[in-house]
Amino acid sequence: AQSVTQLDSHVSVSEGTPVLLRCNYSSSYSPSLFWYVQHPNKGLQLLLKYTSAATLVKGINGFEAEFKKSETSFHLTKPSAHMSDAAEYFCVVSEGRGYQKVTFGIGTKLQVIP
Amino acid sequence: GAGVSQSPSNKVTEKGKDVELRCDPISGHTALYWYRQSLGQGLEFLIYFQGNSAPDKSGLPSDRFSAERTGGSVSTLTIQRTQQEDSAVYLCASSLGTGGGNQPQHFGDGTRLSIL
Numbered sequence: 727a728q729s730v731t732q733l734d735s736h737v738s739v740s741e742g743t744p745v746l747l748r749c750n751y752s753s754s755y756s757p758s759l760f761w762y763v764q765h766p767n768k769g770l771q772l773l774l775k776y777t778s779a780a781t782l783v784k785g786i787n788g789f790e791a792e793f794k795k796s797e798t799s800f801h802l803t804k805p806s807a808h809m810s811d812a813a814e815y816f817c818v819v820s821e822g823r824g825y826q827k828v829t830f831g832i833g834t835k836l837q838v839i840p
Numbered sequence: 841g842a843g844v845s846q847s848p849s850n851k852v853t854e855k856g857k858d859v860e861l862r863c864d865p866i867s868g869h870t871a872l873y874w875y876r877q878s879l880g881q882g883l884e885f886l887i888y889f890q891g892n893s894a895p896d897k898s899g900l901p902s903d904r905f906s907a908e909r910t911g912g913s914v915s916t917l918t919i920q921r922t923q924q925e926d927s928a929v930y931l932c933a934s935s936l937g938t939g940g941g942n943q944p945q946h947f948g949d950g951t952r953l954s955i956l
Contacts, residue, residue: 758942760944762947767949767950767952768949768950769844769846769931769933769947769948769949769950770883770931770933770945770947771947772944772945772946775942775944777942778942816882816883820942827885827888827896828885828945830875830882830883830885831882832881832882833882
């Protein structure tokens with residue numbers, strides 16, 4: 727069975743400061759992991775994905791995430807927050823065997839303060 | 841089209857009426873998913889299609905909910921005898937679905953359903 731836990735429901739940062747959104751997962755197999763972003767009244771957009779290649783994954787808009795198997799974590803980071811980063815972020819795990827059932831975290835709302 | 845298209849974008853209807861929500865996936869994507877997103881909640885999986893068949897319907901909340909997909913393309917989610925708790929945003933996603941779980945899903949903007 728697989729599960730994903732987003733440790734913070736809300737995160738607030740000042741513009742220009744680093745962003746850290748935390749995600750822990752559990753999986754019986756080698757997982758694929760994703761981060762998606764959802765802006766208001768929009769669907770989810772893929773930020774980045776990990777699929778057993780490099781453990782440090784770079785995504786769009788300056789975001790990156792590091793897969794740490796020993797910590798079962800896949801935290802999302804960005805060195806400097808921009809106002810346009812304010813949105814909801816979802817961590818997603820898939821066990822990647824046959825039918826790709828995925829499990830979504832409950833989401834983290836990122837607020838960026840000017 | 842370039843992305844996943846959902847229609848209508850907004851739907852307001854009276855309790856007890858039936859509604860149909862439509863999803864046009866990205867051309868060539870064989871996998872299609874429906875999710876429900878309620879206010880303040882994460883995404884709730886409803887159903888998965890591979891081609892025209894639905895190997896996983898485990899998320900449909902009741903027998904009032906059904907979905908079909910024709911021609912390996914367009915999908916329709918139907919809710920019969922709508923209830924107020926059905927009010928939510930219904931999201932559709934598609935992916936290449938070539939096997940394994942490493943294919944990202946591409947989402948439409950959703951249909952916001954409000955039951956009066």
